[in-house]
Amino acid sequence: MLYPNTLEQKLGFDKLRERLKEACISTLGQAFVEKIKFSENFTLVEKLVSQTAEMQRILEMGENFPSQNYIDATPYLKRAAIEGMLLTQAEFSDLKASLQTIKLCIRFFENQEPESYPILGEYSRNIRVDKAITDAIDRIIDDRGQIRDSASSELSRIRKRLISEQAGIRKKLDTILKSARSSGWIGDDVSLTVRNGRMVIPVAAEHKRKVKGFIHDESATGQTVFIEPTDVFESNNEIRELEYEERREINRILLELTSQLRPYVPDLQKAYGFLGLMDFLRAKAKLAAEMNAINPPFTNRQFIDWRNARHPLLHLSFQKQGKKVVPLNIELNEKQRILIVSGPNAGGKSVSLKTVGLIQYMFQCGLLVPVEEGSSMGFFQNIFIDIGDEQSLENDLSTYSSHLTNMRHFLTVSNRRTLFLIDEFGTGTEPGLGGAIAESILENLVKSGAYGVINTHYTNLKVLADKTDGLVNGAMRFDGEHLEPLYQLEIGRPGSSFAFEIASKIGLPEAVVNRAKEKLGKQQVNFEKLLKELDIERRVFAEKNIEVGIKERKLAKQLSDYTALKENLENNEKKIVNEAKQKAKNLISDANQLIENTIREIKENKAEKEKTKTVRTTLETFGKKNLALEEVVETAPAEEIYEPEGGDIVPGSYVRILGQTAIGEVLAIRGKDIEIRIGDLKSTVKLNRLEKVSNKTYRAATGEKKVKTVAKGVDLNERMLNFSFNLDMRGKRGEEALGLVDQFMDNAIMLGYDELRIVHGKGDGILRTLVRNHLRGYSQVRDMQDEHSDRGGAGVTIVKLK
Structure with a gap:
């Protein structure tokens, strides 16, 4: 159900309907545009949107899909269905061109995989254009829309005689024309022409008596007359007779062709419905391309979850101006069904409201919607709106009475499948009473389970939204420093009207503004002030968060570079060590070989065996000692030993933080907080976390002796994250x-x-x-x-x- 009946005009859908009409090629598609309506059937909506998305893919992929001759021939078919009626040559020409387009559409889907375009492919498979009728039309009508000479033997005979007679009469007239030109009766630039279907010669008016014949016409100035010479009377009569015969034969042919067409009329009417649908879907897909619209996931439950939604009409208008619309991010679900939007006037509240209504309405009319990937569409059976001044002189209704009439309808009909939109809720009467009535209405709307968006300036509604389940505050962001609207919706907090700031900016006397603040009351002024300060604080922290993010990314990159460098150094170290080992092995191997050769020489020279054995033993010992080249084993550093020292901790004492290895010097004592220095770093530590150590331990830790220690101390990454x-x-x-x-x-x-x-x-x-x-x-x-x-x-x- 839609309410009121002017909903399309209030949301601006009527303008989108006009754009779709302009995008259609033919009246066939425009007829489909006229039939667009909001659907309460989930399955139908899903089908309508899906078929539009399929056509969008076809156009985006640059497929060879027909783009011309979407001609509405259905009036011709209605006449052809009547016995004895005939279609004209021009009408058959339109039929031939449009039937060719239908066949090309069908052929396109036949050449695609069934799963590529399942819905449109199924449509095309149900359309039948019999080859017999298209061949019959093609035999009679050529590609220029003319009747072929071969349409019948009689027509061929007539046209041959016509050509012959016309050639003969032209020859006679040329002779007469030359004679008249040589006599000076006509100018050199004059040629033969036709009047009343007969060939004539243009002659100057003063010489009209010198050429025998019949005057058919004269020029506008009367200076030229068009004479049919006597010598060609008979030939012209013959040509006229042949033309009548040709016309009668063509009518006979067309009557016969219409009779051939008549049995196929039902199938052809269905085919032209398909052609109109293709034209309509092309228009919807082209509009979607202009709006950068998509087909988001569609679920049969009530919710709104849109990312970067853009008002369709604003998007199209701004696109021509080279500007961009500020997008809308909005989410309504079971926990926050009704959004209470507040903020300054001219801050974008009404545009956001209409964006919600128009996009949901578009989608349930079968159009793609201008949102970004990641968005999801819910389903509503009712859309109710209360937007604009509904003052009625006929029904004697004031603006406020009209709003209350709308509210009565909302309260009576709203349910969990309803989406309602209310602009400037509660205005039009005394603020105190209006706010109270608005709050009561809102409480009942919450109980109905309906979903909605409400724009308001009333503080009591903002407070109610903050403490009521199902309600959530939202604010149109405003630059409090420059007093300019940002047109961005922020859900989760109420907005300030910035009335005093805007009044000061436009030049209202300061005394007047201050007096207004006094009249308003301190509590309300503080509330508005708090909202403004919260907005400023949020912007400050947002800027700082960006800076922190940049620094964190820089730190992560430096850490990554350090890790890569460390790994590279370790690999190089291992490589150098392994190369050194290999060189040592080669050196010892060479030495072994030399020694073996020496022993062999000793043997060959019959040296003493005992001496040889001694030499070999010495050699093996040397080899084992130098070839013990195993993998380097990293040994853990020896556990450091700290020497605790008795006595109180005073400035100048050396201390260790319990659980850590860092040693520091006490700089100052403030109660139980101890300020210590560890290297160049100062820090404040609780007294119970410190242990006093000896001077020897401090000297060892600070490097005065060559004692290897591992300094842990401070985790910079942790400090960075927590700071x-x-x-x-x-x-x-x-x-x-x-x-x-x-x-x-x-x-x-x-x-x-x-x-x-x-x-x-x-x-x-x-x-x-x-x-x-x-x-x-x-x-x-x-x-x-x-x-x-x-x-x-x-x-x-x-x-x-x-």
């Missing part, structure tokens, strides 16, 4: 706050941040002064300044590092 550039210390005491600042600064300096944000609040300025004086003690601090007034002003310190 936030924003420190909020509101409500902290002085000593506790300074400890947090020191830890915050140590991590920031170690991780290489160049800008930090410390939130201390305004108050009396005590904490701000304490923090800034403390920061001046850091040599790494380049500058400090207040945050932008829209983002906290003097309540936030921006710290810039060197």
Whole structure:
């Protein structure tokens, strides 16, 4: 069910319908456009959209699909079905061209795999154009739409006689023309012409008596007359008779051809329905291409899940201007069925509302929709809208009364299969009463289980959405700094109307604005202010998140490069060692060979056996000693031994962090927080996590002796992931706050941040002064300044590092 009956006009679908008509080639396709309507049948919608998607694939792939001669010949077929009627030569020419297009469409699908275009292929297999009738028409009508001479033997005879007679009369007239030209009765540029179906000579009016014949016509100026000479009267009469015979024979042929066509009329009417469908689908596919529309997954349940949805008409309009529409991301499901959208006027609320309605309506009319991949379409049986001024003078209804009439219908008929859209909910009457009635209506709509989108400025509806299951707030984003709409929908939080800011921007006196704030009340002003600050904070953190993401990617790349370099060095080391082993083996092998030769010489010279045995034993010992070349085994470093030391931990003491191997020096003690230095790194650690160690252990750890240690200490990756550039210390005491600042600064300096944000609040300025004086003690601090007034002003310190 659709409500109201002007829904198409309010959503703008009537304009899309006109575009589809313009995209059609013939009235056949346009007739299908006129029949487009919203369907409440899930299976039918799925079929309509799928067949459009199939045609879109055909056009996108550049397939050789017919694109001309989509001619509506159905009126001819209706006449041909009547006994005794005949179709004209022009009508048979249209039939021949359009039947050829139908055959090409059928042949296209015959040449495709059945699974390529299952729906359209099935349609084409049910269409029959009998070859007998197309051959019969082709025997009579040539490719130029003329009757062939071979259509009948009688027609062939008549046309041959006509040609002969026309040649004879032309010869006679040429002779007369030459004579008249030589006599000066006509000009040199004059030639034969035809008047009333008879061949004549143009003669100057003053010489018309000099040429014997019949005057058929004269020029507009009266200076030229067209004379049929007496000598060609009979020949012209003969030609006229032959033309009448030709016409009678052609009518006989066409009457016979129409009779041949008559039995095939039912099949041909079905074929032209198929041709109209192809034209219609081509138009829908072309419109989809202009909108970059797709066929998203379609499910028989109620929900909306769209990514980068674009208003179809805005998309087409902006495309011509070279601009892009700000896309809409929206999701409605069982947990958040009704979206309450708030935000400033002219911020895009109404456009977003119409985008939702038009896209859902388009899809259930069988059109592809302008959303991106990853989107999904739900199914609704009812679409109700309340958009625009419905004031009616005829029914004596005010705008507000009209809205309430619509609400009565919504409350009466809405169910879980309903999608409703309400623009400027509750307006048109006294705000307090309007807000109360709107809240009551909304509560009932929630109970109905319906899905919907509502635009409003009422704070009570925003609050209700925040605490009611099934409702969710949404905001049209607004640049609070430049006071410009961003036209982006953000679901999950309410939006501010920015009424005071916009009033100030357009030049309303400041005193008037301030007085308005006083009249509104502190609670409402604070609510609007909080919404504005939340939006600003969100944008600040979004920008910082982008920066952090860039740094994380850079760090990941550096880590990857380091790992690759390390592996390369290890491989090179193994390669060098193995090459050295091989060289050593070769060297010893050569030495062995030399020694064997020496022993052989000794034997040959009959040396003592005992001496030879001694030499061989020495040789084997030498070989075993030098050829013990096994794989390098990496041995774990020996466990380090730390010498604990008794006594209290005081500034200057050497300590070890329990569970770690890092050794540091105590710099300062603040209660149970101990500031230590490990190399160039400062850090604050709880006292119960430290163990005092001896000076010897510290010297060994710092490298004064050649003791191999493994320094673990700080995990930079973990610090990077857990670190936030924003420190909020509101409500902290002085000593506790300074400890947090020191830890915050140590991590920031170690991780290489160049800008930090410390939130201390305004108050009396005590904490701000304490923090800034403390920061001046850091040599790494380049500058400090207040945050932008829209983002906290003097309540936030921006710290810039060197």
